[in-house]
Amino acid sequence: MKALVYHGPGERSWQEVPDPRIQEPTDAVVRVDAVTICGTDLHILKGDVPEVAPGRILGHEAVGTVTAVGAAVRNLTPGDRVLVSCISACGSCRFCRDGSYGQCLGGGGWILGHLIDGTQAEYVRVPFADHSTHKVPDGVTDGDMLMLADILPTSYEVGVLNGAVRPGDVVAIVGAGPIGLAAILTARLFSPSHIVSIDVADTRLEAARTFGADIVVNAGTQSARSVIDGLTGGLGADCAMEAVGTPGTFEDAVNLVRPGGHVANIGVHGAPATLHLEDIWIKNLTITTGLVDTYSTPTLIGLVAGRQLDTSAMITHRFTFDEFEDAYDVFSRAGQTGALKVLVAESK
Ligand SMILES: [Zn+2]
Numbered sequence: 001m002k003a004l005v006y007h008g009p010g011e012r013s014w015q016e017v018p019d020p021r022i023q024e025p026t027d028a029v030v031r032v033d034a035v036t037i038c039g040t041d042l043h044i045l046k047g048d049v050p051e052v053a054p055g056r057i058l059g060h061e062a063v064g065t066v067t068a069v070g071a072a073v074r075n076l077t078p079g080d081r082v083l084v085s086c087i088s089a090c091g092s093c094r095f096c097r098d099g100s101y102g103q104c105l106g107g108g109g110w111i112l113g114h115l116i117d118g119t120q121a122e123y124v125r126v127p128f129a130d131h132s133t134h135k136v137p138d139g140v141t142d143g144d145m146l147m148l149a150d151i152l153p154t155s156y157e158v159g160v161l162n163g164a165v166r167p168g169d170v171v172a173i174v175g176a177g178p179i180g181l182a183a184i185l186t187a188r189l190f191s192p193s194h195i196v197s198i199d200v201a202d203t204r205l206e207a208a209r210t211f212g213a214d215i216v217v218n219a220g221t222q223s224a225r226s227v228i229d230g231l232t233g234g235l236g237a238d239c240a241m242e243a244v245g246t247p248g249t250f251e252d253a254v255n256l257v258r259p260g261g262h263v264a265n266i267g268v269h270g271a272p273a274t275l276h277l278e279d280i281w282i283k284n285l286t287i288t289t290g291l292v293d294t295y296s297t298p299t300l301i302g303l304v305a306g307r308q309l310d311t312s313a314m315i316t317h318r319f320t321f322d323e324f325e326d327a328y329d330v331f332s333r334a335g336q337t338g339a340l341k342v343l344v345a346e347s348k
């Protein structure tokens, strides 16, 4: 088969590799029908994730069809259409018993396209297949389901639920990339009074409006804090989410929230940020961090299948497997290309 292989910082190729096979009785092999690229894959290609060894097949988000199952797999049979989650779960360790699958101690967690070969391939081996896949309901497209592999549960769990968004809240979301946009979509499930999207790229702020932001702020030309003050009588936002992953945007998020409010960090950080305890010790803030656990994926599948959540605008570009290198090129130049999520499949 062919797969997208990482060959060290800056080096990748779509090339012939051996087909995956069942290695453990809890494995399944899945034919990949649709796959996407994550911002995290770009971090890997920059060399920011040294655990990823050269030779690794990248990717941790896919929708596909089961082609083989190990002897211990109970819930899947060949022919089933499944979502391959970004998080694998052994199902029996201390954290899995608690629904904290992202922290799995039994060999799961974020392993696909990280510690083992991933989904950017024609076929993928999925460990702990019963706990690491979800069946695709009839009537849900591959593209809609694909958005539930990572970005929707990540923004919903780590942003909206950790941020304790409630009806009537003023919610500030710093960053309008795919994760920030997915946070807008899922925050709306709780009927906040205002969602304020903050970014420095006008193209992304336009997208934020189409995803449901009530107010957009270009932080390059406007003060987000004064906009939030205007909405809240000077108090600050009830919840501020950080969806970029830089020290400055984290500090901005902390600065936007009211006393007693929630700061939910979603961004992946590579450098220390300053926490101004001298200002906030007195403010009763709750600051949360997190890797997605994907405990909410069944809920999100129900919302998509029931047409309560429309993710269709997220996919801006489609490619065939043979065009995988082009897909990376377009996704990595999102500023120029306007790419949000790309979908790669056998045919367009
Ligand atoms: Zn991802």
Ligand SMILES: [Zn+2]
Residues within 6 Å of the ligand: 089, 090, 091, 092, 093, 094, 095, 096, 097, 103, 104, 105, 106, 107, 108
């Ligand atoms: Zn586990």
